[in-house]
Amino acid sequence: MEKSDAVAATMNQRGRVSPGTAAPAEGRSCSRLNPWVFLVSALAVKTALVTVGLVVLFHRSCGQYKTLPQNAPEWHCIPNVPASKRSSSPVEDSWKCCPEGWRRFQESCYYFSADRMPWDESQQNCSGMGSHLVAINTEAEQDFLYKQIxxxxxxxxxxxxxxxxLRAQEVGQWHWADQTPYNVTAAFWRPGEPSNSTNEMCVIIHHKTENLRNWNDVPCRTHCNRICETAAVTI
Structure with missing residues (x-):
């Protein structure tokens, strides 16, 4: 055999992989990656399934709340549209909600306190509940409050x-706590009120008056009950 043929035969033998011989390094690296690829894929599938499940659960719970909001323990809800008009209304499935224990009238919710405190503390208490001392703007609202009391x-x-x-920073200069402009034509003072005294700068409803004209100005440190107001929530 010539020298060149011998060299070629030797290289052919070195290039063969006999049975039972370990795979080359590149093959071993790929085989080691396969379990990791499988694990990552499995985790991705699991994450996708969990996400889909949460989305379905969220939509189902939202739909149930929209249909039966009265079941919510901290809210009291009534249909936003009267039953006689629901069939023709585009918002027949909406609800107006107030916190439990509050009373709803039109677009607002009202809280009637059982305890008494001065005007400043009363306003702070309402603010702590996300509301303010009531601002009365119409005779219908005044009538509602009178009847509820x-x-x-x-x-x-x-x-x-x-x-x-309602409070005055200066005598006779009345302002609502929520910055609503004071409208003298929608004021419901008792006869002879307001006294416009420097000692009486805050306003109460005196409910024993047998008509809607029951506002009275008093010293702001007087301990009285309060009415808080906040906007009703539409769902």
Whole structure:
């Protein structure tokens, strides 16, 4: 055999991989990556399934709440549209909600307190609940408040005075706590009121008056009940 043929034969033998011989380094690296690729794929699939499940659960719970919001323990909801108009209304499935224990009228919710405190503390208490002392803008709202006060069992047999959000920084200069402009044509003062005294700069509803004209200005340090107001929530 010539020298060149011998060299070629030797290289052919070195290039063969006999049975049972370990795979080359590159093959071993690929085989080691396969379990990791499988694991990452499995985790990705699991994550996708969990995400889909959460989305379905979220939509289902939202739909249930929209359909039966009265089941929510911290909210009291009523249909936003009267039953007689629901069939023709595009928002027949919407609800107006107030926190539990509050009373709803039109677009607002009202809270009638059982405890008494001065005007500043009353406003702070309302603010802590995301509301403000009530601002009364119409006769219909005043009528609603008067009737609610009369019906509240916690007030029965008592001479109740309730703070509203009207206060004067200077005598006769009345302002609502929520910055609503004061409208003298929508004011409901008792006869002879306001006294416009420097000692009486805050306003209460004196509910024993037998008509809607029951506002009275009093010293702001007087301890009275209060009415808080906040916007009703539409869902």
């Amino acid at each position: 009369t019906r509240e069992l916690k007030y029965q047999g008592q001479e109740i005075n309730l703070y509203i959000g």
